[in-house]
Amino acid sequence: MTATAETTAGSRGSQPPVPDGAVTVTVKIRRFNPEVDDEPRWDSFDIPALPSDRVLNLLHHIKWYVDGTLTFRRSCAHGICGSDAMRINGVNRLACKVLLKDLLLKGDKQTTITIEPIKGLPVNKDLLVDMEPFFEAFRAVKPYLVTYGNEPTRERIQSVADRERFDDTTKCILCACCTTSCPVYWTEGSYFGPAAIVNAHRFIFDSRDEGAEERLDILNDIDGVWRCRTTFNCTDACPRGIQVTKAIQEVKRALLFKRV
């Protein structure tokens, strides 16, 4: 870590009223704006917050009332769009799915939360990273239904069991929590990473799909599934509860034994 000076940022004017039941949270944020900064730094903000607040609420409070230059992505604010993946107290989470009460010890009136950008992708500004390498890996695994021959007039028939087979990996919201929690990905940026493999899995195990061989060939590559060291960081990080490591193992097994 190369962070240096620790500053406590100023304010953008009068502060909104403090709600009843608020606790004081010290939010330590790793900041970096290449436009002006030579290297990253830590800023600290003491703000009032309710235990029911999401970490995203704290970031908004800082941006709206203290420091408008604080930069992060967010959209839906309830864990569906995947915009606000960040490292919160050292683990990858969506800021809109972590509630302050879950970070407080019982009876705490004061706490410190550390927020950093997700690791392994270039930082563009503060908590906002360049997502292009991540999406490039996703696009490379043919993340779409591949079929040959004539399409049926009506829907393709798929049994309830066949549909269930790949249900877990359809939940992926491409937030990058898994990929950027992977120690292999941190050191080998060329590794496809968990999210891309999850999305390959979603089609490899779809009974309607005929592209499994092509995808398995891609994932058999030097930067493919064999890089995985089953650290399980990805499974812990997934805000959608996907069994990411298991999905990667299933793809490995498909390569070893039967090619689906």
Place this chain on the structure above:
Amino acid sequence: MQFHKYDVVIIGAGGAGMRAAIESGQRARTAVLTKLYPTRSHTGAAQGGMCAALANVEEDNWEWHTFDTIKGGDYLVDQDAAEIMAKEAIDAVLDLEKMGLPFNRTPEGKIDQRRFGGHTRNHGEAAVRRACYAADRTGHMILQTLYQNCVKHGIEFFNEFYVLDICLTETENGPVCTGAVAYELATGEIHVFQAKSVVFATGGFGKVFKTTSNAHTLTGDGMGIVFRKGLPLEDMEFYQFHPTGLAGLGILLTEGARGEGAILRNASGERFMERYAPTIKDLAPRDIVARSMALEVLEGRGAGPNKDYVLLDCTHLGAEVLETKLPDITEFARTYLAVDPVHEPVPVYPTAHYAMGGIPTNIHGEVLRDNDNVVPGLYAAGECACVSVHGANRLGTNSLLDINVFGRRAGIAAAEYALSRESHVDLPENPAAAVEAQVALALSEHGQERVADIRTELQATMDANASVYRTEDTLKQALHDVQALKDRYAHISVQDKGKRFNTDLLEAVELGFLLELAEVLVVGALARKESRGGHAREDYPNRDDTNFMRHSMFYKQGEGLSADIRLDYKPVTFTRYKPMERKY
């Protein structure tokens, strides 16, 4: 300033934009400009399903679907458009399945279907299983499937390009759309995209309200841009409040829960919808359920310490149904309210959800410049558009249907129009000048007003005065407040002066659109002295077909944020359904 040239430019990459891109991209040189990464779009938050009369689990036909849509919209629906949507719904669902969408399946392996509000068998006899679904993640699956197919077809995206203006070139036949101007978030650079056709698919403006199911980014940008160009907006007073938002938070809990059998109860445990809609009860359309809930609370029968919400009871559905068919909403209740729907009822209250109105289009997605003429080269689809298939109140699932049916139509029409033109029409002079000035002004020192303060006050007055129930007095208060906030907006301060990912600037620009659209909504609501669909006036409780069976058309008069609004009207298109009293 950078310059680009395409056949078709699509603005927005939610369901409608990407459905349009899949069609347009295979026919003509297409660029998609989007404020967000495509998979962040709010289509992904839709949950319950997409209706189509597939008749996979029981008898159904698209004519019943048409009727339900028209009746659901309190007869303000353009009936020709509703007929097209219900008819094309079947192929729209089958197309998505063929693109790979993982629908839930029946025991025979066909697409499964569930009940949804206002969708009935044989013109209102009973609820029908019409909604095709993938657990309670149907929107997520649609968004992912469409993005996957955009990847497959090599669609060209410009991610985090915030469009702030369109180019209209005056010709002897009136204005023609010739391009769009975007602000690149990464660099602060302005880009001009010349195009033969432009498609707006920018979604809604739910952030005018405090309690909303909408994303932070849903700020009505597309509607705002069109309105500022002097083009009309239609039926903006009709805003839908979804009955089941998580109380106090507004996070959506799908109507599919009630489709699976969940029941709304008041503090005493009474199933109160039996009093308001005796036939289909909890599966009445959203406007009726939202009003019923608000009345229960107003009359003192609300639950909780402040008696300010009602309860969505899913406990009798059992853990398996909740975990397999409604897993996401089960998790939302657990995460955000610490309530487990398996064991206890969930506190819910109406949440601002969907704009029925928007940029008026015909059935090909062509944007109207008045009641009779289109703007050649300009298209719109999805929530930002008003075809009008939703009239005064949209039925649940019909938005996912709308984006697929009319997104596809707009994409095809835009591409074919572009291909039929030999050359690009010249851009107007200095196409980027207005946007450059707008950005420079926002960044200049001209006041101390905070964007967050103005936005918070806007949302507070809209929640208090222009939501489920409205009166002359509350609406006048809202109008007064919004106009005062517009004056203050002239003195906002943007703290971040940089060029790189300046989201402080972005929020300031978005607030300008919100203020303008809030005013249009309130002006429309004041003028419509009747109650119809999602627009409920306590002082005019009845529908008034004599004076108000017509669409509202709003035009901006003059320049600047404080310009006046001119209100005009447009007739409703009828085919075969005569207006009747709306009972369920």
